[in-house]
Amino acid sequence: MIATSIERAVALLRGGDVVAFPTETVYGLGAIAFDANAVAKIFERKGRPRFDPLIVHAPTPEEAFRLCDRVPSIARRLAEAFWPGPLTLVLRKHPSIPDLVTAGLPSVGIRVPAHPVAQSLLTALEAPLAAPSANRFGKVSPTTAEHVFLDLGTSIPMILDGGPCQRGIESTIVSLLEETPRLLRPGSIAIEELQTVVGNIAVSHGETDSRLSPGQQKSHYAPRTPMQPLAEAARPRSGERVGLLAIAPMSSEGYAAVEVLSPNGDLREAATKLFAALRRLDSQRLDRIVCQLAPLRGLGAAINDRLLRGCQPASLEAQGPTTPT
Numbered sequence: 001m002i003a004t005s006i007e008r009a010v011a012l013l014r015g016g017d018v019v020a021f022p023t024e025t026v027y028g029l030g031a032i033a034f035d036a037n038a039v040a041k042i043f044e045r046k047g048r049p050r051f052d053p054l055i056v057h058a059p060t061p062e063e064a065f066r067l068c069d070r071v072p073s074i075a076r077r078l079a080e081a082f083w084p085g086p087l088t089l090v091l092r093k094h095p096s097i098p099d100l101v102t103a104g105l106p107s108v109g110i111r112v113p114a115h116p117v118a119q120s121l122l123t124a125l126e127a128p129l130a131a132p133s134a135n136r137f138g139k140v141s142p143t144t145a146e147h148v149f150l151d152l153g154t155s156i157p158m159i160l161d162g163g164p165c166q167r168g169i170e171s172t173i174v175s176l177l178e179e180t181p182r183l184l185r186p187g188s189i190a191i192e193e194l195q196t197v198v199g200n201i202a203v204s205h206g207e208t209d210s211r212l213s214p215g216q217q218k219s220h221y222a223p224r225t226p227m228q229p230l231a232e233a234a235r236p237r238s239g240e241r242v243g244l245l246a247i248a249p250m251s252s253e254g255y256a257a258v259e260v261l262s263p264n265g266d267l268r269e270a271a272t273k274l275f276a277a278l279r280r281l282d283s284q285r286l287d288r289i290v291c292q293l294a295p296l297r298g299l300g301a302a303i304n305d306r307l308l309r310g311c312q313p314a315s316l317e318a319q320g321p322t323t324p325t
């Protein structure tokens with residue numbers, strides 16, 4: 001059910017159930033982080049393998065840091081600069097967090113979301129929420145309550161509606177487990193912005209560093225329709241139905257469906273609109289989708305990360321049932 005009652009969401013969560021809720025990045029599927037039975041429902045409803053850890057959301061930096069064992073000063077500097085907002089910090093976990101949340105890792109990903117509905121929910125709940133994106137595992141993340149409904153439908157009791165997400169791309173994930181901060185996932189905060197606060201940042205690539213950040217599989221964001229980068233794609237042949245996903249206006253002759261993410265090539269706007277546009281193209285029974293990549297600066301890194309993952313065929317994990325470990 002799509003609804004707007006915070007009280008009802010709180011009652012369901014306190015009763016050990018899951019609720020989808022809006023954040024500024026994408027919709028999350030939440031359960032009280034200390035309630036392992038409720039967290040198990042997240043994995044089950046999403047079809048998510050249990051090796052893929054969840055991010056825990058708290059209303060304030062103080063509450064978020066209470067979930068960690070040791071908080072280095074660099075974490076406080078980043079929190080000061082970017083929270084509330086789309087930054088996830090990976091720190092040593094506090095023993096109170098169930099192993100299921102962190103997939104058995106000794107660390108936890110924490111974030112203070114900026115969305116007013118997420119803030120109201122967390123404040124009223126008086127407990128942190130473990131929440132991955134509210135989509136079936138391996139599908140495109142949801143940026144509206146309707147997207148959540150299309151993916152998870154009646155398998156969850158409530159979708160808290162907060163309108164379309166303002167950022168549209170998931171949070172940037174930074175690990176602070178080593179001396180030098182390490183970017184685990186490019187996201188809504190550009191690496192250049194992080195560098196202004198912390199200087200040097202190491203960059204991980206999900207596939208090669210899957211131990212550091214499980215869940216960053218190559219094909220995590222795949223639409224059903226095969227997708228290719230423009231530079232590698234053949235022009236549409238006659239009789240072929242090809243969709244074009246463009247960052248900025250470009251020649252679209254021969255394409256059966258076209259989505260232009262930003263009239264001026266503004267990357268913030270393109271990020272906000274990316275997942276909804278990809279879903280629209282994916283619903284049009286196209287033979288393939290061709291995507292224009294973004295310039296590699298600012299949010300371009302996060303946009304291209306999602307597009308290039310979407311170009312990989314769906315992984316076995318994404319197709320199979322939940323791993324019962």
Ligand code: TXA
Nearest residue numbers: 025028053054107108109132133170171212213214215
């Ligand atoms: O914007 C977002 O981050 C959204 C909203 C709902 O907050 N959430 C989100 O969650 O994108 P999800 O589950 O789709 O992605 C979480 C990813 C995991 O796949 C993993 O790569 C990383 O976060 N992660 C979580 N905890 C971690 C940890 N302890 N160590 C390393 N990586 C971790």
Ligand code: MG
Nearest residue numbers: 132133134141
């Ligand atoms: Mg996700």
